[in-house]
Amino acid sequence: xxxxxxxxxxxxxxxxxxxxxxVRAAMPTVRLTGSxxxxxxxERVRDLDLVDDVTDGAGTAVVDAxxxxxxxxxxxxxVVAAEIAPELxxxxxxxxxxxxxxxxxxxxxxxxxxxxIVPAHPxxxxxxxxxxxxxxxxxxxxxxxxxxAEDADPVAVERVRAFWTALxxxxxxxxxxxxxxxLAVTSHLPHLIAYTIVAxxxxxxxxxxxxxxxxxxxxxxxxxxxxxxxxTMWRDVFLTNKDAVLExxxxxxxxxxVLQRAIRWNDGDTLHALFTRSRAVRRAIIDxxxxxxxxxxxxxxx
Amino acid sequence: xxxxxxxxxxxxxxxxxxxxxxVRAAMPTVRLTGSxxxxxxxERVRDLDLVDDVTDGAGTAVVDAxxxxxxxxxxxxxVVAAEIAPELxxxxxxxxxxxxxxxxxxxxxxxxxxxxIVPAHPxxxxxxxxxxxxxxxxxxxxxxxxxxAEDADPVAVERVRAFWTALxxxxxxxxxxxxxxxLAVTSHLPHLIAYTIVAxxxxxxxxxxxxxxxxxxxxxxxxxxxxxxxxTMWRDVFLTNKDAVLExxxxxxxxxxVLQRAIRWNDGDTLHALFTRSRAVRRAIIDxxxxxxxxxxxxxxx
Numbered sequence: 001x002x003x004x005x006x007x008x009x010x011x012x013x014x015x016x017x018x019x020x021x022x023v024r025a026a027m028p029t030v031r032l033t034g035s036x037x038x039x040x041x042x043e044r045v046r047d048l049d050l051v052d053d054v055t056d057g058a059g060t061a062v063v064d065a066x067x068x069x070x071x072x073x074x075x076x077x078x079v080v081a082a083e084i085a086p087e088l089x090x091x092x093x094x095x096x097x098x099x100x101x102x103x104x105x106x107x108x109x110x111x112x113x114x115x116x117i118v119p120a121h122p123x124x125x126x127x128x129x130x131x132x133x134x135x136x137x138x139x140x141x142x143x144x145x146x147x148x149a150e151d152a153d154p155v156a157v158e159r160v161r162a163f164w165t166a167l168x169x170x171x172x173x174x175x176x177x178x179x180x181x182x183l184a185v186t187s188h189l190p191h192l193i194a195y196t197i198v199a200x201x202x203x204x205x206x207x208x209x210x211x212x213x214x215x216x217x218x219x220x221x222x223x224x225x226x227x228x229x230x231x232t233m234w235r236d237v238f239l240t241n242k243d244a245v246l247e248x249x250x251x252x253x254x255x256x257x258v259l260q261r262a263i264r265w266n267d268g269d270t271l272h273a274l275f276t277r278s279r280a281v282r283r284a285i286i287d288x289x290x291x292x293x294x295x296x297x298x299x300x301x302x
Numbered sequence: 303x304x305x306x307x308x309x310x311x312x313x314x315x316x317x318x319x320x321x322x323x324x325v326r327a328a329m330p331t332v333r334l335t336g337s338x339x340x341x342x343x344x345e346r347v348r349d350l351d352l353v354d355d356v357t358d359g360a361g362t363a364v365v366d367a368x369x370x371x372x373x374x375x376x377x378x379x380x381v382v383a384a385e386i387a388p389e390l391x392x393x394x395x396x397x398x399x400x401x402x403x404x405x406x407x408x409x410x411x412x413x414x415x416x417x418x419i420v421p422a423h424p425x426x427x428x429x430x431x432x433x434x435x436x437x438x439x440x441x442x443x444x445x446x447x448x449x450x451a452e453d454a455d456p457v458a459v460e461r462v463r464a465f466w467t468a469l470x471x472x473x474x475x476x477x478x479x480x481x482x483x484x485l486a487v488t489s490h491l492p493h494l495i496a497y498t499i500v501a502x503x504x505x506x507x508x509x510x511x512x513x514x515x516x517x518x519x520x521x522x523x524x525x526x527x528x529x530x531x532x533x534t535m536w537r538d539v540f541l542t543n544k545d546a547v548l549e550x551x552x553x554x555x556x557x558x559x560v561l562q563r564a565i566r567w568n569d570g571d572t573l574h575a576l577f578t579r580s581r582a583v584r585r586a587i588i589d590x591x592x593x594x595x596x597x598x599x600x601x602x603x604x
Contacts, residue, residue, distance in 0.1 A: 187520025218489025231577035275533035
């Protein structure tokens, strides 16, 4: 029993194309349609044969679909929702993969009155972008968070849960606002800081970029991975989750000031105590299967 | 022609034990002695048979050695140097592996007048600690920076260069003060920020630690790797490279404020422009062989 038989994917970048591949692998009888605003992406998706039918417009892709997944930057959700609204089949469920949920829930609700909306956020990704970067196993053993409105149809929620479970994810349901606070710290703040430190390192007068690159194995290189993520997607994340990001950033800045002061006043005990706490967090993330236990992320040393 | 025939390693943690293993692999005829202040480490090194002779005191280990490498936290260099001073052979060269160089150069010079000192910093490591964490290939294709004083014996410098080249490293010579500025941005600041964000995430009231751990794949987990590094080593790094760290941290804070303001005032163009720059830095690090090109650090997705 498949939760859906005709799935439309709007936006075929890293996540959208990974959903397509994962659906093909897990539910090969599902009919897949897809669309992307970028003609070169559409062409590439045709060449890679990722979906059964690639349409030029998003509206055409959703005709007859019983699940529509919007895989576009969160700032584009409202426009795309308005575009597909007249073409949706009765009973179709609308979902998405956006990293911010309160704004998306509100945008989709406003554009699609009376439609079953079950926003979703698969907490998975890589630093690469575009349809070539996707792969079928991206969501395996990763969490997918559903953030339906309080009055959402429970059957629709269960079908979307079954869909993500079939793709290999562990599914959690949570209030959209709480999701945005949790992800502000586990995802949005880390990206903001990573982007910042790369910029800081690039702008020094006394240190050449060649030196920054050569000696990046001292720790800097770890930050550059997520700082290579899609700029448009991340611009939209920060603008649509502004309050939670600014609040978390404020706390981070306060914590950084404490360490700054400890360094200035030679307070080694404060530094040592704080540095000792963090090992347990790393251990817990590895135990939870959310990161590799191999030292140095298992990087090659040959 | 080996650059040294009898090497003493003082401190047998991650780096010291990796040097021992790498020497055994690259220069099997070299006689290796070693010492560590921690009796359980000494016992473990004996069990693992990492060196030919493990001594209780550092002084005993350096007798007859023509190269002594101090692999202790930078805050302990002065004490260890004073301890070995009376036992050094004439002509022995003293080196180290510390992450801060100006302070070490000055500490070693004060404790060992008239001795050939060639400080070194292999820019390599993992988040793990102790003699079991080391491995022979740790330094392969990584940079090792030598920071001898201006009046250092050039022959001694060349011998230490030959030693690290034999261990697989690319060797660069640089002024100690400049090293400390370069590493402040490529290593010390990233560690400070990683430690801070782990602390910030642990202290939130609205988000449980279980949520931080579950959803860490959104980006947070990348930061936890270096935040699991040895607390004593890193306390000493920040206290001995205070000026460069505080200066770099100040610049980072300014850059972060610019992004904070852009988010607050919905300035998407500033965000997008800055996010676009960072991809090139990641690309350059991969092209320089200092990180893996595999998406997501090549983490398993099965």
